[in-house]
Structure formats: structure tokens, C-alpha cells
Amino acid sequence: MYGGGGATGVTVERKASLSLLLHGSVSRSRVRESEVPLEILSFVPFHVGMVYHGSIPAPNSYSDPIPFYRSLLRSCALGHSPPSFGRQLHAALLKSALLLLPSLSAALFHMYAAAGPPSAALRAFHHLLPTSARSPVAWTALISSHAALPARAVRLFRAMRRAAIPPDVVTLLAFLSASARLGHPAAAASAHLLFLKLGLPFSVPARNAAIDAYAKCGRMPDARRLFDEMHCPTVVSWTVLLSGALRREGLASGREVFDRMPQKNEVSWTVMVACCIEAGLPREALSLLSQMLFLDISVRNLNHISLCSLLSACSQAGDLTVGRWIHAHFTKTGLFSDGHLLMVRTALVDMYAKCGRIDTARRLFEIMPRRNLVAWNAMLSGLSMHGMAAEVLKLFSRMVAEEALQPDDITFVGVLSACSRSGLVEQGEKFFHELGTVYGLKPKVEHYACMVDLLGRAGRLEEAEALVREMPVLPNEVVLGSLLASCSLHGKLDLGRRLMEELVQMDPHNTEYHVLLSNMYASSGRHFEADGLREAMRRKGIRKAPGISFIEVNGQVHQFSAGDKSHPQAREVHAMLDEVVQRLRMAGYVPDVASQIPRAMDNYLENWEEREQALLVHSEKLAICFGLISTRPGLPLRIFKNLRICTDCHAVIKLISDIFGREVIVRDRNRFHCFRKGACSCSDYW
DNA sequence: ATAGGGTTAG
Numbered sequence: 001m002y003g004g005g006g007a008t009g010v011t012v013e014r015k016a017s018l019s020l021l022l023h024g025s026v027s028r029s030r031v032r033e034s035e036v037p038l039e040i041l042s043f044v045p046f047h048v049g050m051v052y053h054g055s056i057p058a059p060n061s062y063s064d065p066i067p068f069y070r071s072l073l074r075s076c077a078l079g080h081s082p083p084s085f086g087r088q089l090h091a092a093l094l095k096s097a098l099l100l101l102p103s104l105s106a107a108l109f110h111m112y113a114a115a116g117p118p119s120a121a122l123r124a125f126h127h128l129l130p131t132s133a134r135s136p137v138a139w140t141a142l143i144s145s146h147a148a149l150p151a152r153a154v155r156l157f158r159a160m161r162r163a164a165i166p167p168d169v170v171t172l173l174a175f176l177s178a179s180a181r182l183g184h185p186a187a188a189a190s191a192h193l194l195f196l197k198l199g200l201p202f203s204v205p206a207r208n209a210a211i212d213a214y215a216k217c218g219r220m221p222d223a224r225r226l227f228d229e230m231h232c233p234t235v236v237s238w239t240v241l242l243s244g245a246l247r248r249e250g251l252a253s254g255r256e257v258f259d260r261m262p263q264k265n266e267v268s269w270t271v272m273v274a275c276c277i278e279a280g281l282p283r284e285a286l287s288l289l290s291q292m293l294f295l296d297i298s299v300r301n302l303n304h305i306s307l308c309s310l311l312s313a314c315s316q317a318g319d320l321t322v323g324r325w326i327h328a329h330f331t332k333t334g335l336f337s338d339g340h341l342l343m344v345r346t347a348l349v350d351m352y353a354k355c356g357r358i359d360t361a362r363r364l365f366e367i368m369p370r371r372n373l374v375a376w377n378a379m380l381s382g383l384s385m386h387g388m389a390a391e392v393l394k395l396f397s398r399m400v401a402e403e404a405l406q407p408d409d410i411t412f413v414g415v416l417s418a419c420s421r422s423g424l425v426e427q428g429e430k431f432f433h434e435l436g437t438v439y440g441l442k443p444k445v446e447h448y449a450c451m452v453d454l455l456g457r458a459g460r461l462e463e464a465e466a467l468v469r470e471m472p473v474l475p476n477e478v479v480l481g482s483l484l485a486s487c488s489l490h491g492k493l494d495l496g497r498r499l500m501e502e503l504v505q506m507d508p509h510n511t512e513y514h515v516l517l518s519n520m521y522a523s524s525g526r527h528f529e530a531d532g533l534r535e536a537m538r539r540k541g542i543r544k545a546p547g548i549s550f551i552e553v554n555g556q557v558h559q560f561s562a563g564d565k566s567h568p569q570a571r572e573v574h575a576m577l578d579e580v581v582q583r584l585r586m587a588g589y590v591p592d593v594a595s596q597i598p599r600a601m602d603n604y605l606e607n608w609e610e611r612e613q614a615l616l617v618h619s620e621k622l623a624i625c626f627g628l629i630s631t632r633p634g635l636p637l638r639i640f641k642n643l644r645i646c647t648d649c650h651a652v653i654k655l656i657s658d659i660f661g662r663e664v665i666v667r668d669r670n671r672f673h674c675f676r677k678g679a680c681s682c683s684d685y686w
Numbered sequence: 687a688t689a690g691g692g693t694t695a696g
Contacts, residue, residue, distance in 0.1 A: 144687095173687055205688040212689065239689045270690045308692045315692095347692045377693040413694050420695085449695040456696095482696040512696090644696090670696070 065098060073107045077114035079337030082370065086111050102133060113141040115339075118152065121145035134163070140171040143178070153178035154187065169200050173209050180213035188213035189222075208236045215244020235261075239268045246275040266297050270306045273313060282316035285309075289322070299329050304340035311347040318640035318667055320355035321555045327351075338370070346375040353382025356638050356665045356672060373405060380414035386672045387681045389422035409444055416450035420457060421671060423685055428454045445471075449478045456486025457685065461495060477506050484513060488520045496520055511537065511544050549619035550640040553630050560622040563614070569626065574617075576625040581616055584655050591615050592648040620649050624656060624664060636663035644669045645686075654678050 069089065076086035090108060093099045099108065105128040112124040125134070125142050139160045146153035157175045160167065167175070172194055179187035192210045195202045202210075207226055214223035227233060227241050238261045246254030258264070258272055269292045276285035289310055293299060302310070307330055314323035330344055345368050352361035365371070365379045376399050383392045396415050399405050407415075412435050419428030432451050435441050448471045455464035464483055468475050480499050487496035496517055503513045514537045521530035537543070549560050560567065567573060581589075591612045620641050627637035645653075645668040657664050658678035666673045674681035 140687095170687055177688075203687090208688040210688090234688090236689050241689095243689065265689095267690050272690095274690060303690090305691045309690075312692070343692050345692095350693065374693050379693090381693060408693095410694050417695060444695095446695045453696065476695095478696055480696090485696055 065096075066101065066104060069093060069098065069104055070107045073104075073111040077111045079115060079339055082338040083115055086115055099128070102130075105129065106133060106138070109138065110141055113145040116145070118146045118149055134165065136165055136168050136171060139163075139165050140168070140174055143171065144174045147174075147177065147181070150178040150181035154182060167194075167198065169203065169206060172198075172200060173206060176206070176209040176213045180209070180216040183217050185214075185217040185219055188217045188219065204230075204234060204237070208234070208240050211237060212240040212244070215240065215248065218248060220244060220248050235263055235265050235268065238262075239265075239271060242268060243271045246271065251275060251279060251281075264296065266292075266301045266303070266306055269297060270309050273306070273309045277309060277312050277316060280316070282313040282319075285313035286317060286319060286322055289313075300333065302329075304336055304344050307344050308347040311344070311351045315347075315351045315354040318355055318550065319552075319557065320352075320357065320638070321552060321557070323348075323351040323355055342368070342370055342372060342375065346372075346378050349375065350378040350382065353378070353385065354667070356640075356667060358382060358386045358388070358672075371403075373408060373411070376403075376405065377408070377410045377414060380411060380418070384414045384418035384421065385667075386674070387418075387421050387683075389418040389424055389427075392418035393427065407439055407441075409441055409446065412439075412441065413446050413450060416447060416454065420450050420454040421682070421686070423458055423683075425454055425458045425460070445473045445476055445479065448473065448475070449482055452479050453482040453486070456483050457489065459486075459490050461486060461490060461492055465495060477503060477510075480506075481513065484516055488516045491520065491524060493520055493524060493526075508540070509542050511542050514542070515544055545643065547619045547641065547643045549623035549642075551623040551627050552638060553627065558623070558626060560619045560626065562619050562622075563617040564619065564622055567622075567626070569629070572629055573622055573626045576629050577616065577621060580621075580625060580628070580656065580660075583659055584652060587655055587659060589652065589655055592651065615648055618646065618649050620645065620666065621652060624653065628656075628660060628662070634661060636665060639664065639666045641666060641668045645673060650680065650684070650686075654680055 069092075072081075072089055073086070075081050076083070076089065089111075093104060093108065099105050109121075109124040109128045113121040116124070121142055122145075125138065129138055139156075143153050143156050143160070146156060153174065157167070157171070157178070160171070172191065175194070176188070176191040179191045188210070191213060194200075195206060195210075200206075207230065211223045211226045214220070214226065223241065223244050227237060230237060233241075238257070242254055242257045242261070245257045254272070254275060258268070261268060269288060273285045273288050276282065276288065307326060310326055311323060314320070314326065327348055330348070336344065345364065349361045349365050349368075352358070352364060361379065361382050365375065368375060376395070380392055380395060380399075383389075383395065392415060396407070396411070399411075400407060412431065415431050416428055419425070419431065428451065432443065432447065435443055435447065448467065452464045452467055452475075455461070455467065461483075464486065468479060468483060471479075480503050484496055484499045484503065487493070487499065500513055500517045503510065507513075514533050518530045518533040518537075521527070521533065546561050551558050551560075558567065560573075564570065565574075593608065593611050593615055620639055623639050624637055627639070631637065645666060650673070653664050653666065653673075653675045655678065656662065657675035664673075664675040666675070671682065671686065673686070
């Protein structure tokens with residue numbers, strides 16, 4: 001905890017030094033920085049949590065220690081050395097009393113401002129710099145270090161004004177950037193006006209920052225006006241405008257700016273990529289990648305942010321081939337700082353997990369020299385998606401007990417969803433309880449969603465519903481939708497109908513709720529009601545989203561939709577499907593028609609055989625048949641489906657995995673299913 | 687100096 005004694009010198013914590021030896025990092029404090037008010041942070045003694053490691057290079061008798069330490073601190077500030085090394089330098093400087101030199105204490109402060117967390121920059125500002133040394137440059141560095149906490153950055157700027165320290169152009173840029181992140185229209189305008197008030201030149205970077213601030217605050221007309229006044233807008237001006245147009249006016253408008261840009265750099269391309277990811281269009285993002293490489297940008301120009309965005313697109317699209325290609329490129333370029341390496345490695349862990357290579361993800365995670373909370377969360381969520389609840393629980397306790405890391409709400413989403421997916425009801429309830437009592441977090445709607453899912457799936461629907469009604473936050477669509485899915489699983493028609501009414505009000509055009517309830521009616525033999533729902537869907541003009549399955553063979557992604565005959569090898573695929581169905585029937589398989597296709601769905605599906613046929617040509621079955629004819633026997637098949645896998649396909653793939661001796665890994669909308677020897681990793685619980 | 691950012695429940 002903060003604020004332990006006021007002793008001087010270096011405290012050596014055994015646990016922390018062990019962690020440092022193992023992973024090169026010092027255990028973090030249990031107090032979340034965002035919860036500590038500014039006033040308190042400034043009184044925290046500086047040496048707390050610091051470790052003297054003994055591996056600091058010492059200046060020899062020929063070198064002057066001042067430039068020696070200054071250059072080391074600079075290398076930390078630039079991110080060439082890990083933050084732990086910076087803290088060790090601090091300890092060494094304390095020990096040798098060199099910190100009494102103003103030039104070194106200033107250099108140390110700038111190291112923390114550039115490379116440390118904002119709280120460290122703030123503490124360094126208060127403890128290392130006497131009031132006389134708090135120059136405009138120091139204040140600016142402090143404000144800039146709070147980029148991730150814009151509200152505090154703005155408060156610090158006001159404090160600087162109160163202290164009568166004159167801001168310069170760079171200070172105003174930092175203030176503009178904080179106002180932009182804050183998103184307050186008035187803040188953007190006042191930052192803009194300060195240039196005039198203080199008589200500072202409104203240079204091109206300043207104008208770019210102002211355009212950005214207006215765009216981020218939703219004042220696109222002001223942003224466009226500032227842009228149009230420019231004689232020769234730079235790539236940054238264009239990119240700022242592009243990002244604003246995308247965010248505020250959508251992909252329709254952003255594309256236009258993008259096409260009008262006279263030149264583009266890797267940042268402009270990445271803005272487009274990031275927008276596609278946000279819009280859930282990962283394939284468009286990857287197509288942008290190939291255009292970018294074809295047109296003007298070399299892969300060598302891609303930095304950590306571009307790589308992370310592209311890897312995220314691979315995760316979303318399930319594209320292992322491109323993901324691996326990016327990985328290969330990343331290993332060949334050695335120009336990343338320690339913190340940037342950590343980010344890309346985390347994105348790689350996420351990519352491998354979401355592309356079905358959970359073992360690779362795990363190996364990568366284990367050899368990471370340093371891991372932050374995001375890395376742990378990525379690994380936990382990945383394992384959870386694969387239904388590996390036992391691993392999730394082991395990893396969680398390792399994270400909390402050995403690493404002394406404070407989990408956050410995303411960690412708990414991972415842990416609780418793992419319990420829910422594996423039916424670990426008591427464990428889940430325990431974690432949900434500890435979330436508040438042990439870890440001091442407030443349960444959010446996401447956590448309630450996990451708990452409702454956990455109870456509902458386990459058939460404890462009354463408790464699940466009670467939880468929904470008594471939760472302090474308003475239940476959202478996810479919560480109610482999950483409860484509806486549980487009703488469908490356990491045939492609770494009455495509750496299902498009530499939930500459906502609420503859900504349709506929240507989202508009148510959603511198809512899944514209609515389909516879920518209609519299928520519930522159908523499987524309980526109430527075809528009249530099922531048909532009525534389908535009719536209602538038709539009336540509202542909403543259709544079930546078509547199921548699409550992707551399979552990767554030899555680095556090529558092949559796509560199938562239900563009944564698809566457009567694939568070049570469609571004939572062979574359908575011939576294989578006939579053979580598969582024949583062999584499955586011999587093993588006792590009966591298509592589960594009743595639950596799947598309500599009678600009135602399509603009038604032409606009049607007889608049973610046709611309805612059966614519609615079920616047998618589901619996209620995932622076609623993709624698997626293609627996999628069977630185009631890969632060597634015994635090799636695993638990896639399928640990616642945009643919707644949830646249906647009951648019949650699930651049963652079929654189990655049989656295929658046994659009869660054809662193939663491992664089949666399916667990523668559906670919710671999770672992974674790994675089929676082996678007639679069983680699925682989800683234990684039929686999904 | 688200004689632009690782009692990895693982890694999130696059905």
C-alpha cells in the first residue's frame with residue numbers, strides 16, 4: 001500500500017525482487033491510480049516499492065557520472081530500456097547522493113514523465129523538483145504524461161495557470177490534446193482561443209491539434225472550417241480530419257476524405273483499419289492491408305500500433321494466415337521499445353487464441369519477459385473462449401498470488417465467463433462475491449451478465465431472474481438475451497415470452513430473439529405460435545442473418561454459406577457430404593429437423609425430406625466436407641462461423657470427429673468447440 | 687510538438 005513509513009534509502013521487498021528476477025518487473029501497488037485523488041498522490045513517499053537490484057552499470061573512474069547517468073535516463077525515457085531499469089537508476093542515484101544535483105533530478109523527473117505511469121510522473125514532480133525548478137517545460141512534460149487521464153491533465157493545466165507559470169505552444173498542444181480526449185466542446189474552443197489570448201503563434205501542428213479537438217468533441221463544421229483555411233494541409237491535418245469524419249460521420253464520409261488525400265502514410269491507413277475493426281468489418285481491414293502494401297507503404301514502416309490493429313483484425317476475422325505473416329514480420333524487425341514489444345506480444349497472444357491456436361498463445365504468453373494486466377487478461381479471455389476453465393482458475397491465482405497483480409473488471413469477465421461456460425456454478429458465485437469483498441471492485445453489468453448466464457445455463461432460472469430484477473444497474477440486452485437463451489435451453493416458455501417482449505422493445509429489428517423463441521415453440525410442438533413469430537418477422541421485414549463458415553486450407557480462406565454451390569469444387573464438396581451423411585446414418589444419426597425449421601419458414605419446404613436437406617447443407621457442414629477432401633487424413637480442421645453453431649451441426653461434427661478420425665476446431669460467435677473422438681470440449685454445454 | 691492503440695459478457 002501507499003504511504004508506509006517515511007524512511008529514506010532503498011527498501012528491498014523480497015517478493016518484488018523475486019518477481020523482478022523472474023520477469024523483470026516490480027509488483028504493482030494494489031491501489032488503483034484512478035481512485036487516488038491528486039492531492040493524496042502528491043504526498044506519497046517516493047521510494048516505496050522501489051528495488052535496488054545491483055546490476056546497474058556504474059560509471060568508471062574515467063567517465064563523468066553526470067552525463068553517464070543522464071544518457072541512461074534518456075534511454076529509459078525513449079523506451080529503449082524497461083521502466084524497471086529506470087527505477088533501479090533512481091535507487092542508484094539516491095544511494096550515491098547524486099540526486100542532489102539539479103540537472104540529474106530534472107533528468108530523472110523527465111524519465112518518469114516520459115516512461116512512467118502518470119502517478120510516478122506526478123510524484124517525481126512533487127518530490128524531485130523544487131518549486132524553482134518547475135519550469136514551463138517541466139509542467140508541460142507533466143501534463144503530457146497524463147494523456148491517458150485527460151480530466152487530470154486539464155486539472156494540471158489549470159494548476160499551472162494558478163501557479164502563474166506561462167504556458168508555451170507545446171503546453172497548449174498538450175492541453176488541446178487533453179481537451180480532445182475529454183470530448184467537451186467548450187474545452188476545445190477555450191483551448192483554441194488561448195492561442196489568441198496569449199499571443200502564441202497558431203502554427204500548423206497547433207492548427208492540427210485544434211482540428212482534432214473539434215472533431216473529437218463532435219464539432220465537425222468547426223474542424224472542417226479550420227482545415228479548409230489551410231493553404232497546404234499536411235498528412236497529419238488530413239489524418240486528423242479523416243479520423244474525425246470516420247468517428248462522427250461514419251464509413252460513408254471517411255472513405256471520401258481518405259480517397260481525396262493527396263498522400264497517405266501508415267497512420268492514415270491504420271486509422272481506416274481501426275475504423276473497420278470498430279465497425280466489425282475485419283475482412284475489409286485486411287483488404288486495406290493488402291492495398292496499403294501494394295500501393296505505397298512497406299511493412300517495415302508499420303509500427304506497434306499498426307501491427308496491433310492488424311492483429312486485432314486477424315483475431316476478429318479468425319485469419320491465422322495473415323496473423324502469422326504479421327508475426328513473422330514482427331520478429332524480423334528489431335526496432336521496438338520494451339513497452340511496444342509488450343503490446344504487440346499481447347496482441348499476438350490474443351490473435352493466436354482467437355484463431356484457434358490456444359497452445360501457441362499460451363507458449364507465447366509464458367515466454368514473455370514482462371506481462372502487464374492487459375496481457376494477463378488477453379490470456380485469461382483466450383482460455384475462457386476455449387472452455388479451459390481449470391486453466392483460467394490456475395492462471396488467475398498465479399496472477400493474484402505470485403505476481404500480486406490487482407485484477408480489474410475485464411479480468412473478472414474472463415474468469416466468470418469461464419465458470420459459466422464450464423458450469424462451475426459455485427466457483428463462479430465465489431468469484432462474484434470476492435470481486436467486491438476481496439478485490440474492491442464494483443460489479444458492472446458485464447459481471448451480472450456472466451452470473452445470469454451461469455445460473456441460467458445451470459437451470460437455476462428463478463435465481464437468474466431474481467438477480468436480473470434486483471441488480472443495481474439496469475439490465476441491458478446482453479443480460480436479458482442470455483436469460484432468454486437459457487429459457488430456450490431449458491424450455492421455459494413463459495419467462496421466455498416475457499423476456500422476448502422486453503427485448504423487442506429494446507431492439508425491434510433483432511432477429512435472434514425472434515428465432516430463439518420461435519424455435520422454443522417449435523421444439524415444444526407449438527407450431528402455431530412458432531409460425532406466428534416467423535410471420536411477424538416477415539411483416540417487419542427482418543430476416544435471419546445468413547450463416548457463413550470459413551475454412552483455411554493451405555493459407556487460403558474458403559467461404560461457404562448454406563446450400564452454397566458457388567465454390568469451384570462445389571460438386572466434390574456435395575458428393576463428400578452425401579458420403580458423410582450416409583456414414584453418419586449408419587452410425588445412427590437422425591437429423592434434428594423438428595427443433596430447427598419451423599413449418600412456415602418457407603412454403604416450399606413442404607415435405608420432410610426437403611426440410612432435412614436444408615439442415616444438411618448448413619455452411620459448417622459444407623466447410624468441413626471441403627476440409628475432408630482437401631487435406632491429408634488425420635489433420636485437424638479449423639472452421640470459423642459467424643453465427644452460433646446449431647444443435648444438429650454440433651451432433652454431426654462430434655460424429656465426424658470420431659468416424660473420420662479428425663480433430664475439428666470450430667470458432668462460433670461465442671466460443672471455441674474442439675471436437676475429438678466423438679466429444680466436444682464444451683461438453684455439450686453452450 | 688500535432689494524427690492511429692492491445693484485453694470485455696449472450
